[in-house]
Amino acid sequence: xxxxxxxxxxxxxxxxxxxxxxxxxxxxxxxxxxxxxxxxxxxxxxxxxxxxxxxxxxxxxxxxxxxxxxxxxxxxxxxxxxxxxxxxxxxxxxxxxxxxxxxxxxxxxxxxxxxxxxxxxxxxxxxxxxxxxxxxxxxxxxxxxxxxxxxxxxxxxxxxxxxxxxxxxxxxxxxxxxxxxxxxxxxxxxxxxxxxxxxxxxxxxx
Amino acid sequence: xxxxxxxxxxxxxxxxxxxxxxxxxxxxxxxxxxxxxxxxxx
Numbered sequence: 001x002x003x004x005x006x007x008x009x010x011x012x013x014x015x016x017x018x019x020x021x022x023x024x025x026x027x028x029x030x031x032x033x034x035x036x037x038x039x040x041x042x043x044x045x046x047x048x049x050x051x052x053x054x055x056x057x058x059x060x061x062x063x064x065x066x067x068x069x070x071x072x073x074x075x076x077x078x079x080x081x082x083x084x085x086x087x088x089x090x091x092x093x094x095x096x097x098x099x100x101x102x103x104x105x106x107x108x109x110x111x112x113x114x115x116x117x118x119x120x121x122x123x124x125x126x127x128x129x130x131x132x133x134x135x136x137x138x139x140x141x142x143x144x145x146x147x148x149x150x151x152x153x154x155x156x157x158x159x160x161x162x163x164x165x166x167x168x169x170x171x172x173x174x175x176x177x178x179x180x181x182x183x184x185x186x187x188x189x190x191x192x193x194x195x196x197x198x199x200x201x202x203x204x205x206x
Numbered sequence: 207x208x209x210x211x212x213x214x215x216x217x218x219x220x221x222x223x224x225x226x227x228x229x230x231x232x233x234x235x236x237x238x239x240x241x242x243x244x245x246x247x248x
Contacts, residue, residue, distance in 0.1 A: 010218070021215045029244050087237075088235070
C-alpha cells in the first residue's frame, strides 16, 4: 500500500500509474477526497479517470456537490455487491473505442472482438504483447506514454519487466506493421512512445 | 491473441477495514486493486 502525505504526493502517485477507476473516500485528513477529485479533474493526465466518491454523508446537498465532480456517489454503509455492480457499469460506459469496437487508421484495422489486425485487408501476425501495445496506441492517438506507463497498461503492474524490454517490443511491432504503418509509432525523446496518425488522414472507429 | 490485463482500481481510503473489504470484493470480481492512504500529520 502506498502512503501520501499531501495532495501533491497523492497526485504524483496516481499520475505515475493511472488506474482504470478510483474509489475515493470523501473524509480524508489533510485534503478531502472531494478536493482530491477536483484536482484530478483539473490535471490533463488524470481528468478522465472514472471516480466514485464514498461517504457517510447522505444529505441531498452533499450528493449533488459530489456528483458535480465524481461519476458516482455511494453512501456508507454500502453493499459490496452493489458497489461492484456500479463500478462495473461505469467501466463499461467508459470503455474506449478499440476495446469493444474496431478502430481503423489509413488501412490499419484492429478488431478487438475477433482479435485480428490487418493492413490494407491483409492479416498481420502479432504476438499478444504487440497486439496489446497496438491496441493501447490506437485507442489513444497522439498521447505520449512513458515506458513505465506502457509496462503498467500492457504487461500489468504485477509483472517485473525492465523498461528496455518495451523498446524491443516496439521495434518488433514496427517491423510487423511494415513500411506503410511502421512510422505511426513515434519515439518521444525523454518520455517513451506515441501513436501519431497523420493529420490529414482519417482516424475512425467503425 | 489478446489476453487483457484485468482493470485496475485504486482505493483511496483511510479506514483500513473499509480498504480491505473493498479490495476483497473487487478482487473477487476479477479486478486488480491498489491502495493509497493519506499519511496523518500530527
